[in-house]
Amino acid sequence: MADQPFLRMENIHKRFGNVVASAGATIDVRQGEIYALLGENGAGKSVLMNILCGVLTPNSGEIVFRGAPLRLGSPSEAIRHRIGMVHQHFMLVPNLTVVENYLLGKESPFAVLTGLKEAAARIRALSDHYGLDVRPEAYIRDLSVGERQRVEILKVLFHGIDLLVLDEPTAVLTPQETNRLLDLLRVLVADGKTVIFISHKLDEVMRVSDRVSVMRDGKVVFTTDTKSTNPRELARMMVGRDVLMDLPTKAATPGRTVLAVENLHCNNDIGLPAVRGVSFEVRAGEIVGVAGVSGNGQSELALALAGLIPATEGAIKLNGENIRGLSPGEIGRRAMAHIPEDRHKLAIVLPLPLTENVILQRYNQAPFAKGGLLAPEAIARHTRDLLQRFKVKAGGVDSPIQTLSGGNQQKLVVARELARRPDFLLISQLTRGIDIGAMEFVMQEILKQRELGKAILLISTELEELFALSDRILVIYEGRIVGEMPPDRNRLDEIGLLMAGNAPAGGAVRPPLDEARL
Amino acid sequence: MQNVVHLSFAVTTVAAAWRLATPIVFAAIGETISERAGVINIGVEGIMLLGAFTGFATVFATQDLWFGFAAAIGAGLLAGLLFAFFSITIKANQIVVGAALNLLGLGLTSFLFRTYFVSTGQGVQIAPALDIPILSDIPYIGPAFFRQNALVYSTVLVVVAARFLLRRTAFGLTLRAVGEHPKAVDVAGLSVSLYRYCAVLIGSALAAVGGAYLTLAHANQFVEAMTSGRGFIALAVVVFARWSPVGAFFVSLLFGLFYALQLVLQAEPNLGVPYQALQALPYVVTIIALVVVRNRTDAPSMLGVPYRKA
Numbered sequence: 001m002a003d004q005p006f007l008r009m010e011n012i013h014k015r016f017g018n019v020v021a022s023a024g025a026t027i028d029v030r031q032g033e034i035y036a037l038l039g040e041n042g043a044g045k046s047v048l049m050n051i052l053c054g055v056l057t058p059n060s061g062e063i064v065f066r067g068a069p070l071r072l073g074s075p076s077e078a079i080r081h082r083i084g085m086v087h088q089h090f091m092l093v094p095n096l097t098v099v100e101n102y103l104l105g106k107e108s109p110f111a112v113l114t115g116l117k118e119a120a121a122r123i124r125a126l127s128d129h130y131g132l133d134v135r136p137e138a139y140i141r142d143l144s145v146g147e148r149q150r151v152e153i154l155k156v157l158f159h160g161i162d163l164l165v166l167d168e169p170t171a172v173l174t175p176q177e178t179n180r181l182l183d184l185l186r187v188l189v190a191d192g193k194t195v196i197f198i199s200h201k202l203d204e205v206m207r208v209s210d211r212v213s214v215m216r217d218g219k220v221v222f223t224t225d226t227k228s229t230n231p232r233e234l235a236r237m238m239v240g241r242d243v244l245m246d247l248p249t250k251a252a253t254p255g256r257t258v259l260a261v262e263n264l265h266c267n268n269d270i271g272l273p274a275v276r277g278v279s280f281e282v283r284a285g286e287i288v289g290v291a292g293v294s295g296n297g298q299s300e301l302a303l304a305l306a307g308l309i310p311a312t313e314g315a316i317k318l319n320g321e322n323i324r325g326l327s328p329g330e331i332g333r334r335a336m337a338h339i340p341e342d343r344h345k346l347a348i349v350l351p352l353p354l355t356e357n358v359i360l361q362r363y364n365q366a367p368f369a370k371g372g373l374l375a376p377e378a379i380a381r382h383t384r385d386l387l388q389r390f391k392v393k394a395g396g397v398d399s400p401i402q403t404l405s406g407g408n409q410q411k412l413v414v415a416r417e418l419a420r421r422p423d424f425l426l427i428s429q430l431t432r433g434i435d436i437g438a439m440e441f442v443m444q445e446i447l448k449q450r451e452l453g454k455a456i457l458l459i460s461t462e463l464e465e466l467f468a469l470s471d472r473i474l475v476i477y478e479g480r481i482v483g484e485m486p487p488d489r490n491r492l493d494e495i496g497l498l499m500a501g502n503a504p505a506g507g508a509v510r511p512p513l514d515e516a517r518l
Numbered sequence: 519m520q521n522v523v524h525l526s527f528a529v530t531t532v533a534a535a536w537r538l539a540t541p542i543v544f545a546a547i548g549e550t551i552s553e554r555a556g557v558i559n560i561g562v563e564g565i566m567l568l569g570a571f572t573g574f575a576t577v578f579a580t581q582d583l584w585f586g587f588a589a590a591i592g593a594g595l596l597a598g599l600l601f602a603f604f605s606i607t608i609k610a611n612q613i614v615v616g617a618a619l620n621l622l623g624l625g626l627t628s629f630l631f632r633t634y635f636v637s638t639g640q641g642v643q644i645a646p647a648l649d650i651p652i653l654s655d656i657p658y659i660g661p662a663f664f665r666q667n668a669l670v671y672s673t674v675l676v677v678v679a680a681r682f683l684l685r686r687t688a689f690g691l692t693l694r695a696v697g698e699h700p701k702a703v704d705v706a707g708l709s710v711s712l713y714r715y716c717a718v719l720i721g722s723a724l725a726a727v728g729g730a731y732l733t734l735a736h737a738n739q740f741v742e743a744m745t746s747g748r749g750f751i752a753l754a755v756v757v758f759a760r761w762s763p764v765g766a767f768f769v770s771l772l773f774g775l776f777y778a779l780q781l782v783l784q785a786e787p788n789l790g791v792p793y794q795a796l797q798a799l800p801y802v803v804t805i806i807a808l809v810v811v812r813n814r815t816d817a818p819s820m821l822g823v824p825y826r827k828a
């Protein structure tokens with residue numbers, strides 16, 4: 001019984017048209033362990049896990065779970081076998097409450113919902129047990145991303161599963177939330193559950209997993225105990241070469257001011273002040289980072305700069321011209337490129353082909369349009385060019401962008417925005433969902449943009465990303481810039497304190513520009 | 519004395535509004551259920567006509583009101599099935615299928631009416647007024663409000679039932695989820711199509727009853743195109759009421775009020791406004807309402823979008 005694995009997926013094949021997503025992948029998972037799955041974007045991790053959880057059916061291959069072969073036709077069958085998944089994109093209905101979401105499909109359709117109270121009580125008990133802070137009566141639409149994820153995890157626990165699969169659970173979390181999640185995974189394992197999780201963040205994998213496998217091109221190429229490996233080796237296994245974790249940095253030589261933000265105010269989506277008097281400049285040839293715990297106004301700051309939400313006060317000057325009040329399109333044409341935080345909502349149109357996504361902002365400009373008509377060859381050529389340069393793994397230029405893996409979608413967005421040759425680049429969560437090989441590449445591209453004299457504002461909750469790229473880091477807290485720091489890893493503590501709203505003792509920090517207004 | 523006349527005038531107008539709103543309430547509640555599941559059926563007008571004609575023809579032949587309404591519901595279900603097949607199974611554009619259904623309803627009922635009934639000119643027996651004991655004896659209010667036919671009263675039941683269905687049953691819960699995030703329903707192991715079929719069928723049955731009301735309770739005759747846009751008004755009501763059944767009831771009443779007002783004003787001899795202008799009143803109000811209510815954030819987010827499995 002001891003060498004009978006808890007779960008074995010053997011020789012799994014899955015094709016989508018001419019794209020081979022899984023080419024004979026095999027994994028063994030032991031009961032009660034945390035098993036990490038690594039791999040480049042498009043390696044087939046999500047597909048393999050979707051097969052395990054009944055979302056996709058393999059073309060061939062075998063799954064043995066608890067010693068019995070497993071054939072799943074649907075996710076609900078998987079749940080009946082006590083296998084549950086937290087998807088990369090959440091499966092929660094926004095206009096229903098937490099309990100209602102949990103009961104979806106659990107009661108006979110003719111039943112009057114009498115069990116709501118009981119279910120709510122059970123949810124509350126489970127939530128307390130795992131310290132999850134989930135309120136059963138809350139509407140999903142009112143919850144933050146981190147909260148939604150806890151709701152998803154609790155949903156799976158509520159249904160009573162033994163094997164939990166998490167697909168890039170930390171991609172959208174703040175460092176604090178990530179720590180909380182990793183602790184939770186440990187508690188779950190202590191409770192006898194088994195966890196499989198996918199991540200691009202090697203430090204998380206090193207910290208929390210018992211064993212780790214690396215996938216490449218639809219196959220598992222390497223499996224080991226986490227204890228006996230290191231991030232360097234894992235990275236090499238993923239990418240097939242050494243990954244430079246530290247980028248060579250030259251000191252910036254800032255030129256003229258490209259973006260000047262003066263006393264900017266704006267509200268969040270429920271009308272409360274989110275950005276409260278922010279002033280800063282970004283000059284040509286420098287990368288300015290914005291650090292902060294998410295929810296401190298950085299999302300709204302980005303949206304306001306891009307013209308997607310109105311600023312209630314202040315000025316945004318791009319190349320000397322006040323762009324406040326202009327439409328996103330007009331701002332885009334004034335040489336601002338934007339890589340937004342919410343890729344699916346603001347950057348791409350999922351059902352449209354790659355080609356059309358690539359020319360979204362420039363469909364009516366040469367060379368993509370000639371005499372009012374689209375020029376398909378030029379568009380396809382440009383798309384192919386971007387795919388090649390950014391090593392985006394895709395079926396063809398005409399396939400819908402939703403068939404790309406998450407990281408490949410992000411790479412294409414970055415490629416598209418850089419190709420617009422902007423003066424000013426507004427970037428939120430640059431590396432969200434992309435693998436470390438691609439991360440290194442994308443970061444180098446951004447540095448190249450700096451060398452070309454572009455002004456870059458980099459908003460991120462990932463300190464690593466900020467330290468690697470920024471020339472200086474602004475810290476945002478409760479809608480205000482509370483300090484400016486050099487990207488000095490030795491002063492991590494100071495930044496941490498600033499992000500938490502504590503001004504460190506001593507005069508190390510420049511007083512905020514907007515202090516007069518407080 | 520003057521005050522009493524005003525009061526009784528107001529009371530009868532409101533009561534008339536309720537009567538005139540009844541077909542719209544049925545259609546709007548039905549459409550609310552369908553749209554909550556993410557299916558927009560603009561064929562309500564056509565389905566109402568089919569219900570009106572089928573009800574009329576059946577009662578003409580059988581002299582039985584119950585048969586009449588049952589047949590109308592049957593016609594509504596058939597039309598709903600047709601709509602559902604094309605828009606859900608075949609995944610055709612819902613607006614196009616709905617428009618086709620409107621043409622079918624108009625064409626088919628006009629054709630059959632001209633072929634079989636136009637020369638007879640005979641009416642049918644209609645649903646009788648039912649006095650509600652005690653209540654109907656209240657001065658002024660009683661006779662106006664509580665001497666109506668059963669369908670008018672039943673609008674209240676339909677609203678309560680729809681609200682209960684959507685809010686308090688597992689079926690309704692799933693229905694709402696289907697209109698908002700069908701994939702989540704699919705992943706939960708339920709059939710999105712099945713729920714959408716059910717929603718469409720409930721919606722079209724109710725629309726057909728609304729239509730039958732016109733021939734079997736309101737008038738005693740079928741007239742070509744007699745729904746005269748009520749189905750479209752019901753569509754507007756759904757938006758205006760933000761996809762809430764209770765809201766749909768009151769908004770329908772509001773539209774009923776404009777129908778009633780229009781009738782009252784037409785009877786006013788020295789108003790100096792052409793009656794056609796007055797007849798346009800409910801429709802003008804519809805347009806104004808739709809312009810004013812621009813906030814569509816309550817709309818089910820997958821409204822009109824066919825669901826495709828991955």
Ligand SMILES: Nc1ncnc2c1ncn2[C@@H]1O[C@H](COP(=O)(O)OP(=O)(O)OP(=O)(O)O)[C@@H](O)[C@H]1O
Pocket residue numbers: 016019020021039040041042043044045046047048393394395402403404405406407408433435828
């Ligand atoms: N529905 C689909 N249709 C066509 N191709 C698909 C589909 N789903 C996935 N693929 C392809 O299968 C391959 C593997 O995708 P998968 O989503 O498993 O990658 P991944 O390892 O999860 O990558 P990432 O780290 O970027 O999320 C990709 O090349 C992707 O484009």
Ligand SMILES: [Mg+2]
Pocket residue numbers: 045046047088167405406407
């Ligand atoms: Mg993935």
